[in-house]
Amino acid sequence: MSEQDTLNPLHTSPCGLPDPQLGEPFLLTPGPLTTSFAVKQAMLKDWGSWDGDFRAMTADMRRRLLDLLGNDKDAFECIPMQGSGSYLVEAMLGTMVPKDGKLLVLANGAYGLRAARTMEVIGRACHLLDKGDYLPPRGAEVAEILANDPAITHVLAIHCETSSGILNPVAEISEATYAAGRKLLVDSMSAFGAVPMEPGTIRYEALVSSANKCIEGVPGFGFALVRRSELIATRGNCHSLSLDLHAQWENMEKSGQWRFTPPTHVVAAFLDALKAHETEGGVAARGARYANNRDVMVAGMRALGFETLLDERWLSPIIVTFFCPADVRFEFDRFYGLMKDKGFIIYPGKLTVVDSFRIGCIGQMDAAIMRRVVAAARQSLEEMGVTSAAPPAAAFEERKKLNA
Numbered sequence: 245m246s247e248q249d250t251l252n253p254l255h256t257s258p259c260g261l262p263d264p265q266l267g268e269p270f271l272l273t274p275g276p277l278t279t280s281f282a283v284k285q286a287m288l289k290d291w292g293s294w295d296g297d298f299r300a301m302t303a304d305m306r307r308r309l310l311d312l313l314g315n316d317k318d319a320f321e322c323i324p325m326q327g328s329g330s331y332l333v334e335a336m337l338g339t340m341v342p343k344d345g346k347l348l349v350l351a352n353g354a355y356g357l358r359a360a361r362t363m364e365v366i367g368r369a370c371h372l373l374d375k376g377d378y379l380p381p382r383g384a385e386v387a388e389i390l391a392n393d394p395a396i397t398h399v400l401a402i403h404c405e406t407s408s409g410i411l412n413p414v415a416e417i418s419e420a421t422y423a424a425g426r427k428l429l430v431d432s433m434s435a436f437g438a439v440p441m442e443p444g445t446i447r448y449e450a451l452v453s454s455a456n457k458c459i460e461g462v463p464g465f466g467f468a469l470v471r472r473s474e475l476i477a478t479r480g481n482c483h484s485l486s487l488d489l490h491a492q493w494e495n496m497e498k499s500g501q502w503r504f505t506p507p508t509h510v511v512a513a514f515l516d517a518l519k520a521h522e523t524e525g526g527v528a529a530r531g532a533r534y535a536n537n538r539d540v541m542v543a544g545m546r547a548l549g550f551e552t553l554l555d556e557r558w559l560s561p562i563i564v565t566f567f568c569p570a571d572v573r574f575e576f577d578r579f580y581g582l583m584k585d586k587g588f589i590i591y592p593g594k595l596t597v598v599d600s601f602r603i604g605c606i607g608q609m610d611a612a613i614m615r616r617v618v619a620a621a622r623q624s625l626e627e628m629g630v631t632s633a634a635p636p637a638a639a640f641e642e643r644k645k646l647n648a
């Protein structure tokens with residue numbers, strides 16, 4: 245039906261395996277996600293972390309990541325760091341916010357709240373703006389908070405808040421931040437590589453992301469992209485030995501090596517994923533495939549009666565949250581199992597108030613796969629005896645009112 249359907253590299257795996265590849269279910273999750281056969285295959289070799297070949301791979305990876313920043317890339321440095329995404333958030337906050345600094349955290353979900361908790365644990369001052377589950381922090385609110393609290397030095401925005409799938413308005417947040425003379429840090433974990441984040445268009449000092457999201461690598465490390473002029477000034481800021489971005493950067497510049505044991509296989513896989521990202525057409529093409537995945541999936545789910553938690557304009561091309569149907573015959577655990585039997589791993593909700601579940605749009609999937617997801621959902625509802633997938637009326641009305 246769509247030209248996008250023919251682009252999925254899954255169909256051209258070297259072994260000619262049909263999908264689901266290797267008989268595995270598709271991961272409709274925000275990472276770890278479904279990777280290509282080539283990415284998995286890139287891990288079938290052992291690399292010496294000290295060896296020149298691996299050092300060259302690290303250098304190539306850092307250069308390719310900087311290339312994704314567009315025109316202003318020369319003002320930035322790429323610092324990979326071992327660990328999952330949360331380690332990178334902690335590394336960025338601990339390295340970039342000075343000990344006597346103060347951070348405004350803009351939260352509308354679990355990842356924003358986790359960042360505020362991180363500041364508490366590392367003993368740094370923090371002001372939390374908590375917008376709940378489905379409303380974006382707006383520029384005017386940021387301006388007001390900054391005007392009232394001169395102690396705030398930095399602002400943290402969550403690019404795509406993966407717990408609801410909301411795509412936050414980082415451009416207007418950036419404008420408000422710099423208009424007030426403060427600095428922006430961005431958790432772009434689940435958006436980087438699919439949603440443009442060029443510092444020439446949206447100003448910021450640092451962002452973090454990880455290997456297993458929109459670049460479609462496997463989990464094991466993340467990376468920070470930091471404005472060099474800011475990074476230079478951060479020596480000695482960090483609360484942690486192993487999470488110090490400045491120390492990791494200095495060491496990489498000097499020796500080309502990671503300070504401590506790098507996840508060599510994961511780096512090899514990621515390099516392959518970066519090359520595939522470039523071949524596909526970079527950020528624009530990756531974002532277009534994901535947006536098409538979302539559009540096909542959301543239209544199909546709505547036709548079954550499901551409703552999205554978020555208003556149309558905030559839906560990200562990364563992951564979409566649906567209300568659980570009001571029908572008493574709908575049980576999420578049963579639905580999950582029925583979907584898994586059909587080859588699709590969906591994701592539970594992460595909201596505080598209403599029952600929900602999530603379906604991811606990222607990874608090695610295209611519109612044809614998303615149509616199969618919808619067909620599997622229809623069949624699963626039938627098997628459960630659910631006749632309407634409509635959400636609880638009260639929760640849906642409440643959401644519409646708040647978004648009005």
Ligand SMILES: *Cc1c(COP(=O)(O)O)cnc(C)c1O
Pocket residue numbers: 274275328329330331333355402403404405406431432433434454
């Ligand atoms: C995935 C993600 C993280 C990191 O989570 P980990 O489980 O530590 O990898 C942080 N922020 C956002 C917005 C994310 O989507």
